[in-house]
Amino acid sequence: MFSRELWLDNEKKCAVVRKSKPGRRRQELLAVALGVKVGVKGGFLWPPLKLFACSQISSLVRRAALTHNDNHFNYEKTHNFKVHTFRGPHWCEYCANFMWGLIAQGVQCSDCGLNVHKQCSKHVPNDCQPDLKRIKKVYFCDLTTLVKAHNTQRPMVVDICIREIEARGLKSEGLYRVSGFTEHIEDVKMAFDREILNADERLEAVHDVLMLLPPAHYETLRYLMIHLKKVTMNEKDNFMNAENLGIVFGPTLMRPPEDSTLTTLHDMRYQKLIVQILIENEDVLF
Template sequence: MTEFSEIFLLFGSQVHTFRGPHWCEYCANFMWGLIAQGVRCSDCGLNVHKQCSKHVPNDCQPDLKRIKKVYCCDLTTLVKAHNTQRPMVVDICIREIEARGLKSEGLYRVSGFTEHIEDVKMAFDRDGEKADISANIYPDINIITGALKLYFRDLPIPVITYDTYSKFIEAAKIANADERLEAVHEVLMLLPPAHYETLRYLMIHLKKVTMNEKDNFMNAENLGIVFGPTLMRSPEDSTLTTLHDMRYQKLIVQILIENEDVLF
């Protein structure tokens, strides 16, 4: 393993070019050079020499002041910074949807106005947990469901991570239902804690949505179609792969919803 790859494994940050004089926050010595003098942690802001990065623990606590937004922020980073189990945007949106939208026809399938969804996104980025998404401001519940789906789509690493994607797809291809369920459960255990907890909470919610199917016409299969590509994306940037995997993405979400009580 090269020293360069060790930097990223042990520190989880990026080589950085500092403008102006900088000192290493590990050894307290000056960082020499004009470009790429050291490494900066994007979560906590620690600045160190490349060689010092090998000695710095990679379990830093993200500095909330450095978290400029809610959307497009790494899920684990956001959860650590706010010291919560799940991203607060997930909790707030689901709470609002369950309070007034479970019987809404086509819930999650029907789209809200894009500009209003963007307004909700900006409200969370600006106000955090104080964002007002009540019926007084957004009477159409489809705006809130749209904002929640957008949050998941904007994640730099999907809820079902790139590392586990192929394992989930292979599990979905297993013909025997019991073996398939066991394989899905095994892959679930590989998810990072924040991703696992977010997925668990979402599946409990989507199960409630299916319990109102006679009103909203949304069963687990329909929700799988909606949430498959929203929660899992292939690490390969290939249209052909995406099209080929769509039915398995749908099936995975359907299995998670129908079996949330035994899988989580």
């Protein structure tokens, strides 16, 4: 198959291919993946070879992009390879040879998606660039994986929290000594793990879900939220804000379909949050 020198040379060619006209780009990418000279007239790619080339393009483009992107901080990271069963034909992105077998044909990096033979994984350089689509959480995540996924020098949670402390909390009594409320701490951690969506995007997503409710359910929920919003307008007397009402009504309105105590306990925080959002934005969502 390919020599290592030809493979590296093809990576460099990807930068040239990206600058070509859209009409030629696909054919040129296929040619680069196959090691064929770009621009040869009369070139015809046999369908199985096209399939092989397509399986290599993502790897070539990813590696070429990393090579030419100076914005990524130079933190070395090993790949997190795990045995993987591939559906359909797959080729090793290191040696470019076919992965034989029906199950467990090779390994895949769970952080960046690189697919290689098990033996080839021992020779892959420590150039893992985690994909945000694969990194599901902020807490309990490997530090190097986190910063490389977000292309930052430090975890964003550190920057955000320090900015808030220095802006509003330097004169707070018992700073870093007095513990916060566990419920609030878990809410903040959950917000980071769920990417802290833009407020408008979050409302739009909630609105789309509400539109899926049957008419009777929608009208009942709408009428109840109008009432609960009025309750919050008298918070000075009843001490019930949207968060408190979310704690009370969340388990009732957002009960999971299966009657599982463990599932209910796990979902309580999310149940409270969604009811809180519905109450606070009742005039916009309904």
